[in-house]
Amino acid sequence: MTAIKDAGSAPEGADAVHARPDAGSAPVEVLGLRLRSPVVVGSGLLTDQERNIRRLIEGGAGAVVTKTIHPDPGPSGNERLLRLPTGMLNNTTYSRRSVDDWCAMLRRFADDGLPVITSVHADSPVQLADLAERVTDAGSGALELGISCLNEEGGGLEDTPERVAAYTEAVRRRTPVPFSVKLAIGERVRERIDAATASGADAITLSDTIAGLAVDADTGEVRLGGAFGYSGPGIKPLVLAEIFGLRRDGLTVPVMASGGVKDAVDVAEYLSVGAEAVQIYTALHRNMHVTLRTIRQGFDDWLASRGGTVADLVGQSVKRA
Numbered sequence: 001m002t003a004i005k006d007a008g009s010a011p012e013g014a015d016a017v018h019a020r021p022d023a024g025s026a027p028v029e030v031l032g033l034r035l036r037s038p039v040v041v042g043s044g045l046l047t048d049q050e051r052n053i054r055r056l057i058e059g060g061a062g063a064v065v066t067k068t069i070h071p072d073p074g075p076s077g078n079e080r081l082l083r084l085p086t087g088m089l090n091n092t093t094y095s096r097r098s099v100d101d102w103c104a105m106l107r108r109f110a111d112d113g114l115p116v117i118t119s120v121h122a123d124s125p126v127q128l129a130d131l132a133e134r135v136t137d138a139g140s141g142a143l144e145l146g147i148s149c150l151n152e153e154g155g156g157l158e159d160t161p162e163r164v165a166a167y168t169e170a171v172r173r174r175t176p177v178p179f180s181v182k183l184a185i186g187e188r189v190r191e192r193i194d195a196a197t198a199s200g201a202d203a204i205t206l207s208d209t210i211a212g213l214a215v216d217a218d219t220g221e222v223r224l225g226g227a228f229g230y231s232g233p234g235i236k237p238l239v240l241a242e243i244f245g246l247r248r249d250g251l252t253v254p255v256m257a258s259g260g261v262k263d264a265v266d267v268a269e270y271l272s273v274g275a276e277a278v279q280i281y282t283a284l285h286r287n288m289h290v291t292l293r294t295i296r297q298g299f300d301d302w303l304a305s306r307g308g309t310v311a312d313l314v315g316q317s318v319k320r321a
């Protein structure tokens, strides 16, 4: 059996790993979209530009989730990224592009048949339902509700099942397209997931970033000025444990995993604990296109040498437990 290739060993240079997007592809169905791979690019700064989204799809992404669109993203603040040995802290919030600009872009993606999942959030359930309707009218075939961004609350978002239900219900009433609700692991996560599914979510994305803090030991200064979104390899075991536990406890709703994927092995691990698709984000902040292609190709090659389909892999750890 071929060992899964590690993105960390990817050669430098944008053209060092060539895309073979459809050679040995591993199709899955997510949010009503037939994707050629379970490897999906998650929402973030890298998915705020049309050019990047198109190149990521050309490079093999099964789908790309847009940066979260917000009708009133507020003034652009001092948005920063801080690299840590185990991942990254960021205090970013929403796209600064207008909804009109996004709708024009989403129309072009739809016309070209591109697998783009539109991430949306707003200040109230009714405002989010309006936005969901607008992006749906612009041709979006699948949405992700990015309702759990803790950065807006300075790390202190108190997400509750009631809040999740209110946003989910409002959107479900106004749009027929499939959508996933993105949540963060943590307190009452099973209740929040159940609230989303009972209110009409078609899938769950787990996890958004979780609150993290970095301090300068000499001066006592809190870096970035507070607790903000922590992502990257450090959160992977936590998210894996959560998805494994949820599946073992009988959760059946489709799950898109998100948290710390850096190579093809990580993709296989998330599928094994029961995720149907796997998002990658922070790892793409280094050598974006090479890293994506290496992970996507590494996973396809491994699956081809092993035989079987992605569906055979999904949940195999849970069946063994």
Ligand SMILES: Cc1cc2nc3c(=O)[nH]c(=O)nc-3n(C[C@H](O)[C@H](O)[C@H](O)COP(=O)(O)O)c2cc1C
Binding pocket: 042, 043, 044, 045, 067, 068, 081, 088, 090, 092, 093, 094, 095, 119, 146, 182, 207, 208, 209, 229, 230, 231, 232, 233, 235, 258, 259, 260, 261, 279, 280, 281, 282, 283
């Ligand atoms: C710089 C940065 C910006 C992000 N922006 C968004 C966003 O706009 N909407 C969203 O739903 N998630 C956002 N995320 C969260 C990622 O999509 C992802 O869920 C999270 O970082 C965990 O996955 P990872 O460890 O692979 O990055 C952002 C993450 C980072 C690091």
